[in-house]
Amino acid sequence: QGCEGDLPVGNDSLKAPAVTIFGYIQPEYDYNFTDAGDNTFKFKRARIGARGLVYKDFSYYFMLEASPFVGSTGDAYLMDAFVSYTKYNWAKVSVGTFKQPFSLDVATPCHSLTTIDRSIVADQLVAPQRDFGLMILGGNNYTKFNYWVAVMNGRGLQVKDDNTKKDVIARATYKLTNYLTVGGSFRYGYPIPNNEEDTRTTYGAEILMQLDKLAIQAEYIYDEGAYFSGASGGCGATPVALGERRDGAYIMASYSVDEKIQPVFKYEFFDPNLDLKDDGSYMERMTIGANYFFNDKVRFQLNYQANIDTVINVDNDALLAQIQIKF
């Protein structure tokens, strides 16, 4: 009498294709130098899901975010969930909710980020980071070329679209050599509710160098046009007010000393309004940190975030410590 019809039978799990349960938790302690009141134990992310292959060509992906600090309420909600048809390597299709295919930083799995936080520019300008839509993608880890093209609502998770126009987001990467991959991203959308005219255009460029134990990764994102101040930032980030034109970039270097220890340095800036100077909105940050891998499932991250103040000098640095376990 449940929704699913017949009652369970004992040998269900024998004939059913195997469902893979997966997830990870990221308990974290944040110490903010600015406001001493803001030091806390918390979760960065706490995810659990199921995925699997259905016959040869279809697959599913179903993931809940349970961290109380990511969504709009403190409860668990559906984050990524999609059906994929993967018969043709150069024209795979996915339908459902997933990350917008824009920027290497956004595309990096959330449990594989080299620093605890994504770059400010990715969190502020690639928003919504997740959305409803349909994507065509091609290539894989072994091909030089990879591409992603998506048509999406443009409004993010947990809501229906509020205008008739859909957004187009695309990204492509090319492996020039085994050590060097370059890529570009593009988005053209209609961010305003009940508005089919005001558009937003965003460009991104990325480079990834892997030189033995040293990895260097850099991105630049330029964004212009309409934006909706009621939209939320990526992954729980608080969105800042934007001008007509805005940009940002980061460069990050990490070095794998051995299998366990990986120091990392990141410099980044974000300018929410290219037409205003010295209004205090320009942000610069250096992150110094290290990753310690107990094994391939358990990682400890320690990051010092030095926010560089260009106008008024305030004590707003932060020290973040996170332990991650995957299953």
Next chain:
Amino acid sequence: QGCEGDLPVGNDSLKAPAVTIFGYIQPEYDYNFTDAGDNTFKFKRARIGARGLVYKDFSYYFMLEASPFVGSTGDAYLMDAFVSYTKYNWAKVSVGTFKQPFSLDVATPCHSLTTIDRSIVADQLVAPQRDFGLMILGGNNYTKFNYWVAVMNGRGLQVKDDNTKKDVIARATYKLTNYLTVGGSFRYGYPIPNNEEDTRTTYGAEILMQLDKLAIQAEYIYDEGAYFSGASGGCGATPVALGERRDGAYIMASYSVDEKIQPVFKYEFFDPNLDLKDDGSYMERMTIGANYFFNDKVRFQLNYQANIDTVINVDNDALLAQIQIKF
């Protein structure tokens, strides 16, 4: 130190009875001709759960609905969850939350509906479709007779009852021949908060014919008495205002051309107030559609819903496309 006592041990999964993880997602694209602003990628449903047998006679069922468009918030919540005692085929018992045993359309598993939407009358009058309660049921797929009798709060999910009286809901079906099954449903309840006097009575009649590749299914539901305007409709439907007496019906025909292709036609009406004529509340709808089964786990549905306007003619048709994958 978790709630569950001892820490996990490695061979837990060996001795534990197998838990079956199951679920499905239904990514959908809706195009509404009425309000062009209302076309969107979304999920119809996104469910995940666990079920299994405990020794021979007990079973459990635990299912979360994660689609942001079904519950009262956009978050995941407990939909069906019940314990069953199934030792005696003619007196099985279930306790927990489950669908009210009323109407074939409501009883059809949500992943096996022939059209994307249930009938309007089932969504409007069999509300709450899910509820807390205790049910006694008998029969199975191989018996001619099946019955369900439930005592339920009458208020739906996520809330405690708000009056002392409980609702009684019952349904019975009888297989006259292999091709023809008839059934009836009944509900007697107290829908108003803090009110132990005003009652609601509902009757349903159903017929199901399966003639080789052709299936014809029809239902009529009549409902009278008190109703609570604050209650929600079935499965995310928006409830309309009801009069003292209301009814509705549908007839649906589908034809399985082969294993993959199944066209479907449905005609339905719903009259929210039998005592008012030409007030514009009467609804008629034709649904023309087709199901395409890629395999037994993946289905594509395309439905055109033609809403027939009897008073003023407005362009309020809709085209719905849904892909469903089960696991």
Next chain:
Amino acid sequence: QGCEGDLPVGNDSLKAPAVTIFGYIQPEYDYNFTDAGDNTFKFKRARIGARGLVYKDFSYYFMLEASPFVGSTGDAYLMDAFVSYTKYNWAKVSVGTFKQPFSLDVATPCHSLTTIDRSIVADQLVAPQRDFGLMILGGNNYTKFNYWVAVMNGRGLQVKDDNTKKDVIARATYKLTNYLTVGGSFRYGYPIPNNEEDTRTTYGAEILMQLDKLAIQAEYIYDEGAYFSGASGGCGATPVALGERRDGAYIMASYSVDEKIQPVFKYEFFDPNLDLKDDGSYMERMTIGANYFFNDKVRFQLNYQANIDTVINVDNDALLAQIQIKF
């Protein structure tokens, strides 16, 4: 394109370490003699989670509470989730969310409570019962001594800390003989938002006797100092207003007639304000009940709660019936 990087492959479940899915549901019927309007089918708890070992020394625990009557909304949310490092039996470490290590009653797994409700004093004074933090613990079921020391936010689940001071909570137990275990608990915290000065101190004493089929368990908790009236009680309990000093205790006796039947009796009191007499806030309750174990996974509980009124006599007893199934 999900957050997790590569798409699923078929043999994932073969190489992955086994994830144990576990949980339980507790459908319940409450009949309140006070207010007849308050009788209802409901869930006490409905939990599902995943746990497992990662290599030898790390483990994870991830549990959602899906009962609509426990959290702040009716939706599913993350309850206990932690990473543990268990290499050293006398210095195991856990980070994440878990129950405060205070009181035997609180430490008892929620599916193993001898009565349906915890003691009033534990629900009222050990609040928040669950919290974010870091815990060091030592011992196990086979050692005479066990201890737990935690540093926690002191504010509970789903929120970040709102002051810079952390709470310290500790508990230790010692098995004097095979039949007799004694223990003590301590908490020192800063319960007020944006307040680093007002403190709260709590002491607990516990005793557990297991004499063949008879088990007797008793606790006393004394609590003084600041408290925050906006905080929530344990496990869905409604918090009452507290004075400067408050205490409470319970004694519970149960007798295992055989493997299936276990009658239980509990007497308890709770005084929310030791400095006020006869103001009607003092509570006394007797619980008479029985547990029936169909098997090791399925339990039926029937409890009669007689609330003893010392000032005005009101008819506020309750009869609770619960069926629990574990998986």
